[in-house]
Amino acid sequence: xxxxxxxxxxxxxxxxxxxxxxxxxxxxxxxxxxxxxxxxxxxxxxxxxxxxxxxxxxxxxxxxxxxxxxxxxxxxxxxxxxxxxxxxxxxxxxxxxxxxxxxxxxxxxxxxxxxxxxxxxxxxxxxxxxxxxxxxxxxxxxxxxxxxxxxxxxxxxxxxxxxxxxxxxxxxxxxxxxxxxxxxxxxxxxxxxxxxxxxxxxxxxxxxxxxxxxxxxxxxxxxxxxxxxxxxxxxxxxxxxxxxxxxxxxxxxxxxxxxxxxxxxxxxxxxxxxxxxxxxxxxxxxxxxxxxxxxxxxxxxxxxxxxxxxxxxxxxxxxxxxxxxxxxxxxxxxxxxxxxxxxxxxxxxxxxxxxxxxxxxxxxxxxxxxxxxxxxxxxxxxxxxxxxxxxxxxxxxxxxxxxxxxxxxxxxxxxxxxxxxxxxxxxxxxxxxxxxxxxxxxxxxxxxxxxxxxxxxxxxxxxxxxxxxxxxxxxxxxxxxxxxxxxxxxxxxxxxxxxxxxxxxxxxxxxxxxxxxxxx
Ligand code: HXC
Numbered sequence: 001x002x003x004x005x006x007x008x009x010x011x012x013x014x015x016x017x018x019x020x021x022x023x024x025x026x027x028x029x030x031x032x033x034x035x036x037x038x039x040x041x042x043x044x045x046x047x048x049x050x051x052x053x054x055x056x057x058x059x060x061x062x063x064x065x066x067x068x069x070x071x072x073x074x075x076x077x078x079x080x081x082x083x084x085x086x087x088x089x090x091x092x093x094x095x096x097x098x099x100x101x102x103x104x105x106x107x108x109x110x111x112x113x114x115x116x117x118x119x120x121x122x123x124x125x126x127x128x129x130x131x132x133x134x135x136x137x138x139x140x141x142x143x144x145x146x147x148x149x150x151x152x153x154x155x156x157x158x159x160x161x162x163x164x165x166x167x168x169x170x171x172x173x174x175x176x177x178x179x180x181x182x183x184x185x186x187x188x189x190x191x192x193x194x195x196x197x198x199x200x201x202x203x204x205x206x207x208x209x210x211x212x213x214x215x216x217x218x219x220x221x222x223x224x225x226x227x228x229x230x231x232x233x234x235x236x237x238x239x240x241x242x243x244x245x246x247x248x249x250x251x252x253x254x255x256x257x258x259x260x261x262x263x264x265x266x267x268x269x270x271x272x273x274x275x276x277x278x279x280x281x282x283x284x285x286x287x288x289x290x291x292x293x294x295x296x297x298x299x300x301x302x303x304x305x306x307x308x309x310x311x312x313x314x315x316x317x318x319x320x321x322x323x324x325x326x327x328x329x330x331x332x333x334x335x336x337x338x339x340x341x342x343x344x345x346x347x348x349x350x351x352x353x354x355x356x357x358x359x360x361x362x363x364x365x366x367x368x369x370x371x372x373x374x375x376x377x378x379x380x381x382x383x384x385x386x387x388x389x390x391x392x393x394x395x396x397x398x399x400x401x402x403x404x405x406x407x408x409x410x411x412x413x414x415x416x417x418x419x420x421x422x423x424x425x426x427x428x429x430x431x432x433x434x435x436x437x438x439x440x441x442x443x444x445x446x447x448x449x450x451x452x453x454x455x456x457x458x459x460x461x462x463x464x465x466x467x468x469x470x471x472x473x474x475x476x477x478x479x480x481x482x483x484x485x486x487x488x489x490x491x492x493x494x495x496x497x498x499x500x501x502x503x504x505x506x507x508x509x510x511x512x513x514x515x516x517x518x519x520x
Contacts, residue, residue: 021059021076025100033100038193039237041081041096041104044131044170047241048094053085057117063107068140075101079134080110082117084126087248090260093121096131099171104134106177107141111148118155125254127164129244132181132194133171149176156183161356163254166244169194169230170237173218182229185353186247186305189220189230190240196223228309228346246303250317250324252357259324259359266298268321268497275489279366279405279430283472286332289314289364292404293327296320296364296493302327305350310342311335315350320362321497326354328416329364332405339411340371341384348387348518355395360500363401363416368437369408386519389413393420394516398503400496403427403474403483409436418482423506424499426492427474427483434471438464 022042024030033040039047045054059077063070079101084093095114097104106114114130121128137145156165160183167181168188173196181187181196189196197218204210204217216222223230232247234240252259272295278287294300297318304316312335315328328347330337354361370376370385392399392414400423401416412433416422427433434441442450442463453459477483487495510516 017076018059024077024081024098025075025102029100036193038099038133038170040100041098041131041133044168044237044241045081045083045085045094045096047238048129048131048244049085049087049092050089054083054094055085056081056083058082058113061109061113063109063138063141065107065138065141065144067142070140073102077101078107078109078113079104079138080106080113082113084117084120087127087129087245090248090253091124091126092248093117093124093126093128094131095128097134097171099133099135102135102138104171105136105138106134106145106148106152107138108144108148110138111145111151114148115151115155118152118159121163122155122159125163125256127166127248127251127253128159129166129168130181130184131168131170132173132177134177135172136175136177149180152180153183156180160185161255164248164251164357166247168240168244169196170240171195174198174200186231187223187229188232188234188240188244189223190237191220191233191235193237194230195219196229224306224308226309228306228342231305233308247317250303250319250359252359255357257358259357262319262322264298264319264322266321269494271490272296272493273490275492279428279489283405283430283432286336288333289329289331289337289366289404292364293318293329296496297325297327298322306346310340310346312337312340313343313347315347317359320493320500323500324359325362325500326350326359327362327364330366330415332366335371336368337366337406338368338371339385339388339414340376341379341381344381344385344388348391351388351391351395355391355397358397360398360400360503361395361416362496362500363399363422365401365403365407365412365415366405367408367411367415368406369411383519385410385414389420390516390518392416392422394510394518395421396506396508396510398423398500398506400424400499400503401426402487402492402496403431403433405430405432406437407431407433409434418484421508423503425483426485426487426495426499427478428489428492429474429486430489431474431477431483431486432468432472433474433477433483434467438468438472441467 062074063078079098082095095117165184166186167184178196195218220233224233278292302318314331399416418425446463450459474486
């Protein structure tokens with residue numbers, strides 16, 4: 001006879017199973033996680049998502065492995081929590097690796113769960129946030145766990161430019177496991193908690209004898225300042241997840257969508273006379289471009305990306321009249337704002353993200369050129385600098401630039417110039433456009449004259465001053481239409497806002513192709 005179970009009994013069973021699943025690797029492991037100053041996978045999701053919006057999927061999935069003692073190590077949901085919910089009221093998908101279950105290692109079914117939620121994100125056009133805290137591929141499962149990683153990496157690539165992909169490193173990310181985050185659009189790291197490296201300190205010591213700590217090798221400071229792998233670094237997990245929420249306010253849900261529009265807290269027509277005072281009259285003196293940006297954007301609110309890396313170029317998000325813009329600007333206060341390998345690749349990736357996701361670009365130019373030197377040449381500045389040229393030339397989103405001061409040589413061309421399909425190019429009266437700086441120029445074109453003169457230094461100075469007077473202004477470029485207008489610095493904000501409004505329905509396409517071949 002069939003044993004008919006009461007509904008209450010079935011519900012009790014469900015409650016118990018869910019409770020078990022929610023406990024992941026169990027209370028002791030949860031306590032260990034807390035003792036390390038870390039939140040659990042579910043606690044992290046609760047901080048990331050709007051209150052009570054998270055809907056979990058696959059809480060009862062278990063692994064199928066039996067080798068190496070895994071048969072009796074079963075955990076409901078295995079080592080990842082997946083699902084969807086709202087962030088700032090907008091649908092967002094998430095996976096959160098659970099370190100309390102077998103060190104968050106990626107098994108075959110963990111791979112399947114992550115792929116499921118990634119597929120849902122892409123199909124439904126919403127961002128996917130990955131909270132990473134894992135010992136990597138589950139060693140006991142061998143090739144099936146590697147297959148899981150491969151499937152994730154495939155999706156990272158296929159969905160690149162389709163939905164925003166964000167990785168948060170909240171624990172170890174070792175070996176090939178770093179490659180899924182590195183294919184995503186933004187990496188956040190938590191100070192003292194997240195670590196990323198291809199080979200750990202022990203392997204390095206065995207292979208080369210070099211001694212290095214986990215933190216030195218792959219901690220937040222390394223990736224935020226040295227490698228550029230981390231776009232954001234935060235003190236503490238809660239602060240980090242708050243920053244993820246903030247970033248999402250600037251981004252569209254997908255590549256067919258526009259970024260959200262907010263009521264502007266700032267007057268679109270605001271004239272700002274202080275902008276006339278920021279740039280020193282002496283072209284060799286520096287100033288802080290971030291101050292200038294804050295004067296231009298809505299309420300001075302600017303979210304900088306990769307703040308600690310290649311500080312000679314600034315990239316980040318702000319709003320102008322309530323609408324997201326991607327800002328690219330030189331920082332004259334650091335290495336005179338020169339373009340080098342790191343600055344070129346940093347800005348190129350930023351420009352391409354903005355272009356993929358319909359975010360207009362506002363470029364503020366003050367660049368003395370590409371950095372000379374054998375270090376740069378041997379490092380491949382030709383190839384890396386070309387990335388930025390490619391990114392700007394390829395971008396079809398609205399492109400507005402303001403030439404603040406210097407724009408010399410190839411660096412003039414690269415920074416959103418008219419020749420690379422810049423839409424509206426403004427210049428301040430302080431702008432200087434030339435093939436190179438005055439001293440370098442006269443050394444080339446008046447070499448013999450300088451050599452033959454009685455007082456070489458005086459002659460060089462005189463010629464340099466003449467060259468500066470002739471070229472150190474925006475009017476030659478403006479006479480050609482390369483600069484659309486020379487503007488009073490105080491009017492910069494309203495002029496950019498009206499240009500962006502005019503460009504709102506811009507349509508521009510690329511020639512049909514499978515894809516281009518950016519110099520990687
Ligand atoms: C299975 C793992 C595991 C893994 C950790 N665990 N990593 N189980 N597969 N990859 C288990 C541990 O055995 C332990 O279980 C529990 O998780 C917690 O780990 P601990 O070592 O106690 O924690 P901790 O001291 O904090 O060290 C964390 C760690 C370390 C640094 C991540 O566990 C570690 O080095 N793991 C191996 C990392 C690694 O080499 N992974 C492979 C990378 S290659 P018990 O039950 O004993 O407590 C890779 C290829 C992907 O991932 C390719 C993609 C392209």
